[in-house]
Amino acid sequence: MSTAVDSALGRVGLGRSPDAPLNGHAAPDHENGNWDEQFLPPPLRIDDYNRAQKIESRLSGLVLSGATLSRVSDVFERELERGLKEESSSLQMENTYVPELPNGTEEGLFLALDLGGTNFRVLLLELRAGQLVREDVKHYHINQALRLGPGEDLFNFLADCVQDFVRSEGMDKESLSLGFTFSFPMRQHSISSGELITWTKSFKCSGMNGVDVAGLLQQCLHARGLDITVRVLLNDTTGTLMAGAQIDPNVGIGVILGTGSNGCYMERASRVQHWEAAHARVHDVCVDVEWGAFGDNGCLDFIRTDIDREVDQHSLLAASFTFEKYIGGKYLGEVLRCSLAALGRVGLFPAVPPPGSLLTEHLSLFEEENCSGGWSRTLFVLQQACGEEARLGPEEALITQHVAQLISNRAAQLASVCIAALIRRMDRPLTGVAVDGSVYKCHPRISTLMNKYIALLAPNHKFTLMGAEDGSGKGSALTAAIAARVAANNPS
Template sequence: MSAAVDSGTGALNGRVHCAESATNGHHDPRPWSQQFLPTPLHLEDSVRAQKVEARLKELVLCGEVLRRVADVFEQEIERGLSEQPSSLQMENTYVPELPDGTEEGVFLALDLGGTNFRVLLLELAAGQLVRQQVKHYHISNALRLGTGEELFNFLADCVLDFVKQLGMEDQTFSLGFTFSFPMKQHSISSGELITWTKSFKCSGLEGVDVAALLERCLRARNLQITVRVLLNDTTGTLIAGAHMHKNVGIGVILGTGSNGCYMERASRVQHWEAAHERVQDVCVDIEWGAFGDNGCLDFIKTDFDREVDAGSLLATSFTFEKYIGGKYLGSILSCVLSALARAGLFPAEPAPDALQTAHLSLFEDENCAGEVSRTMTALREVCAGASITAEDARVAQHVAHVISNRAAQLVSVCISTLVRRMSRPHVAVAVDGSVFKHHPRIARLMRTYIALLAPHHSFSLLGAEDGSGKGSALTAAIAARLATRDS
């Protein structure tokens, strides 16, 4: 297997050469542990460059530190699977199979995970998607912060509106419900909310089966709809990816937040609330955004991370997500540039909340191209018109590069651990999310670092679109197939 390598050997004036050198036969001459390091900063003022690098030292992880992270991740996996205290939920999703090409029928899918809620109708024939209709509905702030009953009645009203528009309100449907919040699952079609995340904080759902609540609200509107599947967007990504590529065994979200799931041997999973004698493998939802919430990762936490955490809505939680999620990368960038400004190494502190992850991607994009003009323009906007030179822009680009490199390293640790754990001839990893799709360098870095961390294992990264929609319908089709087979 060849992997794309961002070798860092082409640095010039702080810029990074971004060619994929591995495919050209280039061998990185550095020792293994150092092949994870970001490109050094080169400025005309070498003393300033050294001082900036010294300030960023905590954010730079070598291979040996990443091995330690991997060891901790493996330990937390084992503890979670055996129902011992762990920062990893390791939730049994009860999804025992992946698409096999025989999926048939018309299914509804609901996707709840942000301010926009989607209702979808999908038709499958011989495993292929032959029809898809989608409608978006906006969820108001009042609904996101109101009662759970109000929210779920609104969701049912949206479904009623959708099927009425199609003239199908009298038909019988199986439904896949993508509920992208941490859950405690009891079966493939039932589960309880553990905690709201993102912008949701509805009351009254403690200990409530969200699938049963949805179905009750649908039946109150005389809709003949059965909730066959309850899953999150990460599981949906795995299913959607497996529909595209038969070797997919891992699903990853790398967007505003981050999570992973994978097919684990059923015999390794302790928590079961349903018969599983014939189940060989089952999808496990890791919920790795919370990795380190118990302090097991404090050895990589920096003062910048502590500052971002203190300013977040959910302080002291979602530790790992705050290193790699798009919701937080811009905040880390702002913290670091502010610290450099206070040390006299950058012209001015950015305005609070002015830097977003889109800025980090922009700085990386220009860094790869050896340019600074758009970076300078953006910095002048967020630094209240401060005088920004080309050298200042290169400092900001280097900070973005170091933060991006660490994010790629850490998500690669998780994926490589799963690839080694599954020990298959080849594992394809289905990945969705805005950071993976839009960051100019992160996919290439992930390929490099996974290959370094799992050197004797064949893998590939596969962009998987719309796991939260297509994936839930496919899972409903799988559940329908299993129900027919077991009846």
Template sequence: MGPVGQHSDKRAVRSVTACWHDPAPSKCFATSNDNCSILAFSKKTIYSRERNGNNQNKLHIRQEKEFHIRATEGINIMACTMLRPEHAHSWLDNAIRVAPLRLSDSWRKQQVEAALCKVQLTGAKVLRIKEVFHSEMERGIHQQPSSLQMENTYIPELPDGTEEGLFLALDLGGTNFRVILLELANGVVIRQHVKHYHIGEELRLGCGERLFDFLAECVSDFVRSQNLNGTRLPLGFTFSFPMIQKGLDVGILLTWTKSFNCPSVVGRDAVQMLREAINRRGDSHVEVLAVLNDTAGTLIQGAVLDKRTAIGLILGTGSNACYMERADRVQHWEGQRHGEKQVIIDIEWGAFGDNGVLDFIKTDYDRKVDDNSLITNSFTFEKYISGKYLGEIVRVVLVKLVEDCVLFGGTASDTLLTSGAFTTSLVSLIEQDTVDNSCDNTSEILNKLGLSYDADDIAVVKFVCETVSNRAALLVSICTAVLLERLDRPDTTIAVDGSLYTYHPRLKSWMNKYIRLLAPGKKFRLLLAEDGSGKGAGLVAAIAVRLKQRFSET
């Protein structure tokens, strides 16, 4: 699209009206009714105002460099407004607001909206979160104090189509541990076998050495079942917990998350512990070549599906993101460099805000959820957005509304009062009702929870689920928009995996809307890249084999 003076729709330029100031480019917003049209401009663009005959402000733009107007596809430009910050905030408020609550009782409506108002993010808070996330990324990448770890994964390249052979992948991140055999040809998985092993609570919360012995036992059982005891098998280990990586095959466990807490092995190398456990058994020829988390695996798997992939997101029980960073920006690099041009950076954004930088959006509901969590005062961002916690946030809000006598006649069932009883899967089902303009799922859920309800109660429950879900989608989108701006590529694919993204009926559409809003002019797409934690780990093991051969030849 050319400069404004050459724009095909000159009426759009003539209609530009302004509540004007001299804005910084990063804080420029424009509107087209309730839709987003984006103004991107040079710092040297000169602005002037004058009154026309209708006593309206007109903004006339004289260019020294370049000025673009891009309208959201399919939207006619009615009016574009360059906004002061306070007007930008107001416009954003409207753009991100959930559908209004409609109740027959106006008093109940007012009480519910008052109880939910702090859960709904304002435009001012959205912009502040964006600035804070960018700042925390910069501090983290430069090894300054930050809630974002910005960990170097030492994965310097993506699959190139030459990967072939048999590889093992281990996937540890939840109560089900997976061992996977992958056969690769031309960089594509042509055959795979998977076996699941349940990890009981006594292992997840007990001695860490016993946990790794169990993992080695599962590997041995799987290799034996595939008749591969005498075969050398390169292995990629998806270890979906925060770690400090000192190499592709060195990952120091920082802390456990989700339902795991084995304190005795915090601070130790996960790869070394797995190797030692496998060696103690001595019944398989497995070589652990790489450790990664599920987010990096998702990016790798996405790159196989679409070479434009440069961001990986996990939106499931937990949440995290990674992206391709320029190697010259990365200060933390143990060992010798080999001319790498890029590397995957694991952001560990679940901990975003653990240092207090997000306290301005924390509600009493969030504090209660945190107080009842396995590890308090940690993984702040994850507790706003992940599948493990969204249902619990909804439950806590519903209980508060019952206590205020504006829901279920002021009477809660024992089930509703039980922590963890309202899962995120229920939130997704209720949100499906909103999509379908139905109440069937909501009614069935409330019946199973043992609650007495009327039509207004159903509307309130749907409103709470929408509000909490929308906040999660918006928070993810804010941070993803920052990543797109940091990459500054002409076209980027974002690989996403996780149960929340897969099963929540509205998350993807909200994310598409909000990312476009917050990263104007950045071309992107969301790509479902399933099983990055499995296939991705095998592919990284194949990359590790290639790198090992290359380095041995130099």
């Protein structure tokens, strides 16, 4: 059976999404005709040529040509400029008020509180000459009642956990600075204050409208008699940038590519409209793009497929976080499932996998086996997802691997569009990009694809992609140290 499949007699060219004119700067060498083709994934190879043709046609919307990606890039740049000017945009372009990157002089003991999911951490980190020399950490679980109840209850719980942690360290009487990693969209008013814009993930606490989350945490800490000062409020993307820049001073962009996705970068302070603090001496400032919501205003509808609409319709946050649903680990497995279901409904696949039956970890597994030339593990997972009554064989496993490849390729392309646009905008001799997140770490091909596509979309710009660990912990401590250094150098 495998011999017949592996002979791969069928070979079909991929269809393309509707194209738009190239924007010149993205690909100056496109006239030779090869540039556009380099974005196309390999064709489906199965024995049944007619079936392969029909599958390719049905899924052609998942295939983005270079011209279409160039159009996405133009839209991203337009939305970026609007966001910086505080005009209507799907990009928040939030001023984080972080004015510097690590320079190797960061010193001291710092607490870090990392809130972004059902499990969160309190950390004690010691920096010497910018290097992390000590890290103590304790994990705590946030139950559903706290995640959905009054916000004040949640923050009192966080303060209780901080108190428990410093007592376990024998430091409950000491004066400490804290970096608060709050990985939810927020509107910052300074480096140490900001308001929640919207809860995401599994949180929906009430009573948080207009509340300064750092101020509320500070209040709860003081109520427990703790001499702990919240020095920095940041999200995990900013922390990733800081953690990356501590390793490589060329790093100027931070990216999260995990359950969700986001990016931040160092922007010229003069280009940023929103300021609520003195910034006469600030040359650059970290801007949090919040690109997960890119396209929420309809500006990316030209790449949206019926499959994407189905994923969105059945998501917890329908009609929001549009871009994240193309590239985030929370959604890629469902994009795969909906794609196979779409084939099943028109008789091109022998089953319609039920909702939730395929996860992003399965997509990564299918890609891994595709790279090695096998299909047996794919078939096993597929049979479990679709049920034993489904008549599945090696050809269905190869089709599934192909669909996973299309989805992975599109995710890598769209993430690369945003990164390449920031690289071109910063226009440095060499721009380092620090990336963290489960999709980047665990997907077998994503980093290779991103290197390829960023190079195509930002020609004549040197860049490096590097993994950065624990931006929400280490990055938080580094940012708190930077805030202390800036305050010492600029006494009010």
